[in-house]
Amino acid sequence: MAKIVAMIPARMGSKRIPKKNIRLLNGKPLIQYAIDAVKEADCFDEIWVNSEADVIEKIAIASGVNFYRRPEYYASDEASNDEFTEDFFNNIDTDIVIQVLPTSPFISAQEIKDFVQKFVYDGLDTLISMIDVQIEATYKSNPINFEQKKITPPSQTLEPIKAYGCSLMGWRRDNYLSNIKKYGAAYHGGDGKIDFFTLKGYSTVDIDNEEEFQLAESVARSLSKNRNYVKRYYGEEHSEVDVPEILSKDGVAASSYNLSNQMIVNLKDILEKNSKEESWCHRVINTENNSATLIAQMPGEGNRRHYHPDWNEWWYILQGQWEWEIDGKTCIVKKDDFVFIPKGIVHKITASGSGQSIRLAISRDDVIHTYPDGDFENE
Numbered sequence: 338m339a340k341i342v343a344m345i346p347a348r349m350g351s352k353r354i355p356k357k358n359i360r361l362l363n364g365k366p367l368i369q370y371a372i373d374a375v376k377e378a379d380c381f382d383e384i385w386v387n388s389e390a391d392v393i394e395k396i397a398i399a400s401g402v403n404f405y406r407r408p409e410y411y412a413s414d415e416a417s418n419d420e421f422t423e424d425f426f427n428n429i430d431t432d433i434v435i436q437v438l439p440t441s442p443f444i445s446a447q448e449i450k451d452f453v454q455k456f457v458y459d460g461l462d463t464l465i466s467m468i469d470v471q472i473e474a475t476y477k478s479n480p481i482n483f484e485q486k487k488i489t490p491p492s493q494t495l496e497p498i499k500a501y502g503c504s505l506m507g508w509r510r511d512n513y514l515s516n517i518k519k520y521g522a523a524y525h526g527g528d529g530k531i532d533f534f535t536l537k538g539y540s541t542v543d544i545d546n547e548e549e550f551q552l553a554e555s556v557a558r559s560l561s562k563n564r565n566y567v568k569r570y571y572g573e574e575h576s577e578v579d580v581p582e583i584l585s586k587d588g589v590a591a592s593s594y595n596l597s598n599q600m601i602v603n604l605k606d607i608l609e610k611n612s613k614e615e616s617w618c619h620r621v622i623n624t625e626n627n628s629a630t631l632i633a634q635m636p637g638e639g640n641r642r643h644y645h646p647d648w649n650e651w652w653y654i655l656q657g658q659w660e661w662e663i664d665g666k667t668c669i670v671k672k673d674d675f676v677f678i679p680k681g682i683v684h685k686i687t688a689s690g691s692g693q694s695i696r697l698a699i700s701r702d703d704v705i706h707t708y709p710d711g712d713f714e715n716e
Contacts, residue, residue: 341453342431343381344405345371346421347439348412349390353546358439359392360550363557367544368393370442372400377446380453381435387425388412405429419524422508423517432510433457441504442553443539443560452505452534462512462529466502468541474498502536504543574709580630583706584618587640589632591617598623604655607631613693621697628702631655633695639687641708644680648704651677657694660687683709 347358347368354360358368368386375384386397387405389412397404405428411421426434435453437444456464471492474481482496483489508523516527539560544550577583581594591612596602597620611617616638622629633656642662654674661668661676662685669689670676678684688694 339432339457340382340430341380341433341435341457342429343375343384343449344387344422344425344429344434344436345375345385345402345439346387346436347390347393348388348407349393350412350414352414354544354550357544357550358388359390359396362442362550362554363561366396367442368396368439369400371437371439371444372397372402374444374446374449375437376400376402378449378453379446380450383429383431385425385429387421417522417524419517419522422524423514426508426510426513434508434510434513436506436508438504438543440544441502441540441542442544443542443556444504444536445540448536448540449505452507455532455534456507459532460530461507461532462509463523463526463531464505464507465525465531465533466505466536467499467533468502468536469497470500471495471497499533499535502541502543504536504540505534574707576705576707578703578705580628580700580702580704583640584632588638589616589618589634591615593617593619594623597621597628608695623702626701628698628700630698630700631695632698633693634688635693636688636690640685642683642685643706643708644683645678645704646707647680648701649677649679650704651675651699653697653699655695655697657688657692658690659694659696660689662686 345368349356349358351357359366361367362370372384372386375381384402385405386393386402387407388394388397389407389409394404394406405425407421407424410416411424422434422436433456435449435456437449452464452466455461473483473489473492473495482498506524509529512527512529513523516523516529520527539556542549542553542556544553581592584592602621607619607621611619611633614635616632616634618633619631620628621631639660652675654670654672654676656672659670661670663678664682664684686696
């Protein structure tokens with residue numbers, strides 16, 4: 338059975354983005370994304386990081402993968418992709434090499450696994466990842482997939498242009514070395530059975546310059562929230578800012594807003610002064626930076642489904658039980674639980690259990706509450 342090795346090339350000499358492979362992307366070294374995806378794919382006999390740098394060796398070892406120290410020449414601007422790949426084949430015992438570039442940090446483990454399966458099951462010698470670009474394209478001023486003297490068709494009907502992705506590349510050892518010997522090149526194939534693998538979605542993101550790195554940072558932060566994307570449209574949601582009015586609409590019967598910012602206040606005293614049989618709120622702190630509000634509600638009472646476009650909100654549960662809907666998923670929180678909701682996350686809170694529930698909301702007096710999908714009234 339053929340031995341399959343993953344190779345993650347990561348030299349330190351990048352000119353367009355200095356030290357890009359160890360630059361932090363959403364708090365994690367860029368190369369770490371490739372290492373983690375390859376490990377999760379779990380379809381390799383060995384995983385190797387190919388570099389000349391000590392710092393990258395440390396990352397590889399800490400991640401539990403092998404490190405191949407390429408000679409300095411193969412880390413230079415003079416060395417070609419064909420050469421450093423040939424060097425790897427000449428020094429690592431393997432039948433098949435699958436290259437995973439760290440500059441495409443959003444390649445998924447499943448996509449890597451599908452790539453390997455296609456290479457093996459189709460008996461390929463070279464497999465190249467591609468990106469479908471469905472837009473009018475020219476080469477040397479000549480149209481490729483459209484006619485200049487005819488009506489422009491809808492873009493979705495155009496024949497896609499296939500552009501090199503290179504994020505994933507695969508070669509069979511004997512074929513690669515044979516092409517090197519015969520043509521002096523093998524990175525893009527040559528003789529042998531060659532095919533292409535189409536990348537999709539975020540896997541097409543490739544970082545080659547500073548602007549692309551910054552865009553990738555935004556994507557990484559969004560994906561790290563691990564939430565379902567909510568489609569929102571102008572005219573199908575509205576926003577409110579007046580917190581007392583918001584709480585009133587949410588059914589809070591009694592409110593105290595004029596007792597905030599006392600030097601010392603006792604929680605037990607506040608609880609004893611307020612009803613145990615109906616909803617109420619008590620503003621404890623209210624400054625230009627944040628506010629702290631005690632909110633008590635009876636079973637079945639709560640707020641309306643909403644999100645905050647520019648504010649991270651959190652709560653501490655003092656009493657009872659709450660049903661918390663977060664991005665379409667429901668969980669139960671109880672006394673002594675903390676709850677954190679990042680900005681942009683749709684949520685809804687409902688008191689549950691057998692008696693009054695109390696939460697301490699840490700927010701700000703002017704936080705925007707946006708109510709999507711026409712969910713304007715309390716449900």
